[in-house]
Amino acid sequence: MRAFLIFTVFLAAASAEHCYKEIEKACDPTSNKADSTPINCNAKYGAIDGVQSALQKYVNDHIERSFEYLLMSTHYANYEKSREGFEKLFRGFSDSKWNTAIDLIKYITKRGGQMRFPEIDSEISSNEDYEMYELQSLAKSLDIEKTLAVEAHNIHGLAARRRNEFHDPEISSFIEEKFVHKQADDIRALSGHVADLTKLLDGRDSSLSLYLFDEYLQKL
Amino acid sequence: MKSVVLATVFLTCVVFASAQLQCAQKKPNIPTDWIDMASPCVKKMRGQIQEELKASMQYLAMGAYFSRDTVNRPGFAKMFFQSASEERDHAIKLISYLLMRGELTRDISHMIKKNLVVPKTEWATGVEALKDALNLEATVTKKIRDVIKTCEDPKDSSNFNDYHLVDYLTGDFLEEQYHGQKEIASKISNLDKLMDKHGALGEFLFDKKISGGE
Numbered sequence: 012m013r014a015f016l017i018f019t020v021f022l023a024a025a026s027a028e029h030c031y032k033e034i035e036k037a038c039d040p041t042s043n044k045a046d047s048t049p050i051n052c053n054a055k056y057g058a059i060d061g062v063q064s065a066l067q068k069y070v071n072d073h074i075e076r077s078f079e080y081l082l083m084s085t086h087y088a089n090y091e092k093s094r095e096g097f098e099k100l101f102r103g104f105s106d107s108k109w110n111t112a113i114d115l116i117k118y119i120t121k122r123g124g125q126m127r128f129p130e131i132d133s134e135i136s137s138n139e140d141y142e143m144y145e146l147q148s149l150a151k152s153l154d155i156e157k158t159l160a161v162e163a164h165n166i167h168g169l170a171a172r173r174r175n176e177f178h179d180p181e182i183s184s185f186i187e188e189k190f191v192h193k194q195a196d197d198i199r200a201l202s203g204h205v206a207d208l209t210k211l212l213d214g215r216d217s218s219l220s221l222y223l224f225d226e227y228l229q230k231l
Numbered sequence: 232m233k234s235v236v237l238a239t240v241f242l243t244c245v246v247f248a249s250a251q252l253q254c255a256q257k258k259p260n261i262p263t264d265w266i267d268m269a270s271p272c273v274k275k276m277r278g279q280i281q282e283e284l285k286a287s288m289q290y291l292a293m294g295a296y297f298s299r300d301t302v303n304r305p306g307f308a309k310m311f312f313q314s315a316s317e318e319r320d321h322a323i324k325l326i327s328y329l330l331m332r333g334e335l336t337r338d339i340s341h342m343i344k345k346n347l348v349v350p351k352t353e354w355a356t357g358v359e360a361l362k363d364a365l366n367l368e369a370t371v372t373k374k375i376r377d378v379i380k381t382c383e384d385p386k387d388s389s390n391f392n393d394y395h396l397v398d399y400l401t402g403d404f405l406e407e408q409y410h411g412q413k414e415i416a417s418k419i420s421n422l423d424k425l426m427d428k429h430g431a432l433g434e435f436l437f438d439k440k441i442s443g444g445e
């Protein structure tokens with residue numbers, strides 16, 4: 012118990028004075044340059060070390076998803092499918108995943124972290140198919156958005172623990188502000204699309220329904 | 232045996248019941264004479280989409296590096312993040328072109344490799360990154376020229392010289408490549424000269440200059 016207390020005090024002192032002491036040493040004309048380069052004068056504090064790898068993965072997932080959505084939107088833009096509304100919907104998701112990835116990289120570095128990109132060249136597994144029917148693609152999109160939302164919850168959970176190395180209200184608030192609310196909106200909108208289209212396709216002629224539904228998506 | 236039959240009947244009913252949603256539509260009957268691109272040219276174009284995305288990821292890694300707190304070069308970071316998005320836009324432009332010509336109606340699920348590995352993630356100086364960027368652009372320019380060559384003379388039975396695409400790639404893509412390359416070369420020149428006598432100060436000032444969008 013006592014050792015723990017001392018350790019905690021040491022940690023607190025470390026984050027309070029480390030940089031200054033290092034700079035003092037670095038400025039001291041008698042110390043040698045090689046072993047006095049400051050290493051603790053950075054933006055790191057709080058729980059960034061504990062949460063960093065989850066954030067890095069979240070960036071990479073967004074990049075992957077942006078490519079998947081780009082393929083889905085491409086499919087609806089070919090002359091046989093010719094569904095401008097679906098093209099627009101998925102292209103919007105692709106753009107927003109891409110921009111979010113960049114914002115997240117900026118955020119990681121704001122908190123003193125670094126981005127890590129995937130190191131293994133993994134092919135898309137051969138059974139993945141982005142050339143789907145309209146309703147299937149909406150269902151797929153709903154699943155993707157939920158997966159990303161749950162991942163945001165997990166990161167929030169990591170940063171919201173009581174243990175110091177995981178407790179970081181700045182990170183959990185960032186996740187709330189930039190992710191969870193928007194994700195709830197997207198998920199609700201998609202589930203509404205799926206509900207509508209499921210009802211519309213439960214009839215004898217789906218072609219007019221799909222045509223009108225696509226027009227509706229174009230105007231959103 | 233009887234239960235197997237029953238189960239089969241039951242399953243068949245389930246399949247029929249769930250097939251009541253009309254998700255699929257009949258394939259439209261559209262004349263295809265207007266679709267005239269030569270397949271070696273289409274193949275090259277598809278490859279170029281991947282090349283643009285690879286360049287995009289490399290720029291993304293540069294942006295990430297220069298954003299780091301202890302590197303702290305927001306001007307460089309901003310420039311490289313912008314380049315990353317521009318490269319992605321190039322990929323999308325190529326896709327749109329192929330769609331306009333009646334291509335990409337099938338086999339697109341594997342057109343993009345999702346997990347693109349970035350070959351390099353750290354740079355000693357801003358000049359080093361700019362030099363890498365210039366080399367990267369030079370490689371891309373060469374690849375676009377290759378696409379043009381193939382689309383001008385696909386060397387297949389069609390013998391189809393794709394004037395329109397060749398003109399588009401030359402007038403739009405190459406135009407941007409050559410202007411962009413000159414711009415990067417000028418940046419390297421200025422920064423390299425500054426760094427000669429004023430290393431840290433030179434890079435600091437240059438970064439502030441480009442972060443203002445100059």
Ligand SMILES: [Fe+2]
Binds near residue numbers: 283286317318321371
């Ligand atoms: Fe490009």
